[in-house]
Amino acid sequence: MGDPGRQGRFGNYGGGYVPESLVAACRQVEEAFREAWPDPGFQQSLARLLAVQVGRPTPLTPVRRLSAELGINLLLKREDLTHTGSHKINNVLGQALLARRMGKTHLIAETGAGQHGVATATAAALLGLAATVFMGQRDIERQALNVYRMRMLGAEVVPVETGSRTLKDATSQAMRHWVGATEHSYYCVGSVIGPHPYPWMVRTFQRVIGDEARGQCAAELSTAVPDYVVACVGGGSNAAGTFAGFVDTSARLVGVEAEGGAGAALGRVGVLHGARSLFLQDGDGQIVEAHSIAAGLDYPGVGPEHAHLRDLGRARYVTVTDDEATSALVRLARTEGIVAALESAHAVAWVIRAAGAGELPPGATVMLTLSGRGDKDVSTLKELA
Amino acid sequence: MGDPGRQGRFGNYGGGYVPESLVAACRQVEEAFREAWPDPGFQQSLARLLAVQVGRPTPLTPVRRLSAELGINLLLKREDLTHTGSHKINNVLGQALLARRMGKTHLIAETGAGQHGVATATAAALLGLAATVFMGQRDIERQALNVYRMRMLGAEVVPVETGSRTLKDATSQAMRHWVGATEHSYYCVGSVIGPHPYPWMVRTFQRVIGDEARGQCAAELSTAVPDYVVACVGGGSNAAGTFAGFVDTSARLVGVEAEGGAGAALGRVGVLHGARSLFLQDGDGQIVEAHSIAAGLDYPGVGPEHAHLRDLGRARYVTVTDDEATSALVRLARTEGIVAALESAHAVAWVIRAAGAGELPPGATVMLTLSGRGDKDVSTLKELA
Amino acid sequence: MRLEDHLRSRRAAGRKLLMPYLTGGVTATWVDHLRALADAGADAIEVGLPFSDPTLDGVTIQEATDAALARGATVRGILGDITGFTDDVPLVASTYYNLVVRDGPERFCAALRDAGISGLIVPDLPLDEAGEAADAAASVGVDLVLLASPATPQPRLAEIARRSRGFVYAVSLMGTTGERATVAESAATLASRIKGSTDRPVLVGFGISTPQQAVEAARSADGVIVGAAIMRRVLDGATPDDVGADLAKMRRALDQERDQP
Amino acid sequence: MRLEDHLRSRRAAGRKLLMPYLTGGVTATWVDHLRALADAGADAIEVGLPFSDPTLDGVTIQEATDAALARGATVRGILGDITGFTDDVPLVASTYYNLVVRDGPERFCAALRDAGISGLIVPDLPLDEAGEAADAAASVGVDLVLLASPATPQPRLAEIARRSRGFVYAVSLMGTTGERATVAESAATLASRIKGSTDRPVLVGFGISTPQQAVEAARSADGVIVGAAIMRRVLDGATPDDVGADLAKMRRALDQERDQP
Numbered sequence A, B: 001m002g003d004p005g006r007q008g009r010f011g012n013y014g015g016g017y018v019p020e021s022l023v024a025a026c027r028q029v030e031e032a033f034r035e036a037w038p039d040p041g042f043q044q045s046l047a048r049l050l051a052v053q054v055g056r057p058t059p060l061t062p063v064r065r066l067s068a069e070l071g072i073n074l075l076l077k078r079e080d081l082t083h084t085g086s087h088k089i090n091n092v093l094g095q096a097l098l099a100r101r102m103g104k105t106h107l108i109a110e111t112g113a114g115q116h117g118v119a120t121a122t123a124a125a126l127l128g129l130a131a132t133v134f135m136g137q138r139d140i141e142r143q144a145l146n147v148y149r150m151r152m153l154g155a156e157v158v159p160v161e162t163g164s165r166t167l168k169d170a171t172s173q174a175m176r177h178w179v180g181a182t183e184h185s186y187y188c189v190g191s192v193i194g195p196h197p198y199p200w201m202v203r204t205f206q207r208v209i210g211d212e213a214r215g216q217c218a219a220e221l222s223t224a225v226p227d228y229v230v231a232c233v234g235g236g237s238n239a240a241g242t243f244a245g246f247v248d249t250s251a252r253l254v255g256v257e258a259e260g261g262a263g264a265a266l267g268r269v270g271v272l273h274g275a276r277s278l279f280l281q282d283g284d285g286q287i288v289e290a291h292s293i294a295a296g297l298d299y300p301g302v303g304p305e306h307a308h309l310r311d312l313g314r315a316r317y318v319t320v321t322d323d324e325a326t327s328a329l330v331r332l333a334r335t336e337g338i339v340a341a342l343e344s345a346h347a348v349a350w351v352i353r354a355a356g357a358g359e360l361p362p363g364a365t366v367m368l369t370l371s372g373r374g375d376k377d378v379s380t381l382k383e384l385a
Numbered sequence C, D: 001m002r003l004e005d006h007l008r009s010r011r012a013a014g015r016k017l018l019m020p021y022l023t024g025g026v027t028a029t030w031v032d033h034l035r036a037l038a039d040a041g042a043d044a045i046e047v048g049l050p051f052s053d054p055t056l057d058g059v060t061i062q063e064a065t066d067a068a069l070a071r072g073a074t075v076r077g078i079l080g081d082i083t084g085f086t087d088d089v090p091l092v093a094s095t096y097y098n099l100v101v102r103d104g105p106e107r108f109c110a111a112l113r114d115a116g117i118s119g120l121i122v123p124d125l126p127l128d129e130a131g132e133a134a135d136a137a138a139s140v141g142v143d144l145v146l147l148a149s150p151a152t153p154q155p156r157l158a159e160i161a162r163r164s165r166g167f168v169y170a171v172s173l174m175g176t177t178g179e180r181a182t183v184a185e186s187a188a189t190l191a192s193r194i195k196g197s198t199d200r201p202v203l204v205g206f207g208i209s210t211p212q213q214a215v216e217a218a219r220s221a222d223g224v225i226v227g228a229a230i231m232r233r234v235l236d237g238a239t240p241d242d243v244g245a246d247l248a249k250m251r252r253a254l255d256q257e258r259d260q261p
């Protein structure tokens, strides 16, 4: 999981399939990132923001009661404890610092669950930038709390009424808007998707999850490295950041997708939102609408690096149903006092199923990234109850 | 701010004004706490929970943009970043560990904003205890999110229909329930109120806020100690925990109450919920209903140690209106990307007002405890907008 | 006559003591209820001075309290209503400590005395905190009654019995006031324990609802206190005569018990 | 005849080129619209192969795309519809790269060629990624048209002009497709820049809505592409005759401009 080069290739995947009007803008982002990342000044600013604003490092929590029930040793990397409540903030602060360094005054973002939108609105407020967040009308309805949070933070939230009215369409709309606004605006992509350099850059900013967890596992586990490393996968940023910390170890990497949005597990090669990767498509090559109770997983594709990891066999991608995810959410709440995001609950659900099916051997150590907290999902769950 | 002795006196305040049926139970709690607190095993268990579950230490965030606007140097102690979203968890984990050590199987709690209830439900799930949370019907309505969170965590939430149907009445009902349940149940009080040993014990568990902040200020400030230390005051637990870290310094201590719930600023000596302290009362000695937009400040009294600090002149208690608090909340969100709890926004509002009025000298350093995050308040604020 | 002397002499006459409770100011004609209770054979009457936050009361007395406060009842008003009520049946005020603190224990107790009240019960004032109020009460000749509960351990129970004045209030069970279907087992045990350490009268209260329960509870004690059962009837609209008739039934049941071998 | 040869020869005849756009399958009778456009003086016609996620299109073409897909339009179906359409007016397919990748560029381009299509525009396929598709297109004699934008820097512009086939598509402004009130200033600058580095035909597209705008945009270029303005009319129910009449007006305006000194 290294530098994908100027062409942004992860094996057969990635690249920069953007309109000519965005080629220069993407290059500019790449140049800026290549210049900023090794700069100790940039690193220092980012590290300080992650410490004093985000609350990093986040803990690695050994889960006692659920582990005992499952006969395994489960550890949770607690991204739910970050400022704004999900891992999205790690990436956003990095990009927002970059945008300011590039002299941009506006941030553009797409959002599904609203967590990336809230994170973007937060970073914008903090750094004195304006923020415009595109969000599918359907997601606006099911994540109303986050919509109001964004507005309170001063961001403009633009409803997207096209297509499935979810994350896919919000992303398209954000790209359309960016085409006309490249001069002052920076497009702050929320996952390891989009054209080069985004998949690589976002993974690099999210790598802090995996790097921290690696060190914490070394301190916590007699084996130093867990047997399994598990994370949910929408576009795949929390998983990519997590995997990056363990890809050079013996840990088995498992990405858990929503059954209705399983780009990596069920998708075919295609090109969308700037990258060649795996997408859910019908026989005619039309992108299929994803369906997940977790707005953040309601995306028909996956980041190109995941497609590559799948091809290599280095990571496995599995799927979980809405019902499994909600049950896992409740079970984790009841046994550990943690109300996870519905997205994160997918990862927990797979662990529960795999432990029950003997797929995880008894005593296996499992490091799971809990990507966010469930406050945003409470009204969705309430309707189900 | 030391040990108030067996009688639990803070100057003229405190004590144990409980029905005879609760005297033994309170003594039992005191004995258990006096025995557990110096025990390295207990300290270790608590410290570990605070680290891996709560995410302590919480950051001290220098607030750049708002500070510049106000001409002061404002630092925020970020209790909003703790697990469950407010300082309440610090105390609850301590008490829940104590309860388990005492062999109790049930936790009882009252809650106003729901934060203490969520924290109690969380600790109960984590330690395998049952939880029953009393909550005023009015608070159930305005903090619906937290009610559902508690239920998801497996706690029983009991609506209280008497009196003002807020925190005061929930507290009375929790005490009534405890009288009949002392054998198996531990009453987990949520603030520095109630009979001895609660005000002292809760402050002791919350002291981690002040101790951490003291150390962080020493690292952050050239003066080592801030000029002002500010916190909101409902019952007063976040303020007490904060003040405890600074009471022996030159810092001026300011407790900020809701105008409609200003026990310390506007109350008279009385006895309620087990303690002699300051309470809002009418001419006949009846307790007056508090009124605050912040459910956690909607309490007509204040913990006895605050009454004592006021008498000594060591701390000052000031009030802020609902409108000032909501404006401060929005201003902090827009300038710093932090959506604070309405309770905490009261402290921010006083700083804004005092800086504007020249009461805070230009360049003053102000350490403010941001006691919680505002997710729970978003629907309240939405209705105002 | 002091409350305690009165109760001792009644007990000496072989009588089981009966002390009904009435929330002061609960209705416009509450003093008529008071008189009916006196006439129906009460040995003393507990008069509740309503407090906004009755943390040891169950729903019935909470409701009575709310009703009284909603009517504008105040300590001053209630004391005014009962001034010169009667010398035969002593009145015992019962309230929460905040109302005592409001004017200070001395002024508060003096006001009680001036209104002809001879005893005071403060359920949220345990032994350990009672010093100031006890002194104030004693100095004006009002008996400060202390409460003992099933959870009270032995040496403390003796101390409570020793320092209580008027009588010792035996709280029958771990719980709040309010009607119960049966008398808790803990009632008899507690009453016997108290009687084992004092010859002061011992009255059992909390949950005594019917004549049968009164008889049962009075067996190991010197008498009973009946609160919520009466207040339930008052809240449901019972007239003074109705309430008097109820109490008279209890009186008869207790007296019959005595008259049987 | 190859697309580029055709356009060059038309230009050589002193004519400003006019290339209308039509979303394939947008209505049941869309081929009649196509024919009407051909008859009204189109030099070539861009046929949109609808893709579910048209990220570079504005609302009008998004709507047309949705309508076509809702009707069940597919690449295969559209190609079937136009097979044997006409030899006089070349057709240029335009779509997003995912539909090219679906069957692989080679099979995709072969299918275009078999349906009589002579050019291909893929707005989300920039120069850097175009190699595979360019080879596939070239090998079956389909011209892969590259796009240049106001943001394209100089050496890259020359490279695009060099590697484009058929013509060079000058994107008039930084934005999506869709009608605009005026022609962006950037259009003329870009067209001149491209013409400075190639003699390949240069067509300006995006936002050309009226005959006047077409005339203006064509001044520094070899012609114009008109998309959303036509699709708006189609979506509003315009018949083939209506659309033909509209295009004829543009044709006349462009021809008159030439005939004026």
Ligand SMILES: Cc1ncc(COP(=O)(O)O)c(C=O)c1O
Residues within 6 Å of the ligand: A086, A087, A088, A112, A113, A114, A115, A116, A190, A191, A192, A232, A233, A234, A235, A236, A237, A238, A239, A295, A296, A297, A341, A343, A344, A371, A372, A373
């Ligand atoms: C809490 C949480 N987890 C996971 C995701 C999925 O994103 P990714 O796959 O990029 O980590 C989201 C997206 O919104 C999210 O909010």
Ligand SMILES: Cc1ncc(COP(=O)(O)O)c(C=O)c1O
Residues within 6 Å of the ligand: B086, B087, B112, B113, B114, B115, B116, B190, B191, B192, B232, B233, B234, B235, B236, B237, B238, B239, B295, B296, B297, B341, B343, B344, B371, B372, B373
């Ligand atoms: C966020 C927050 N802050 C403050 C308070 C007030 O409590 P205390 O005064 O005990 O700190 C509450 C109570 O619910 C709260 O939720």
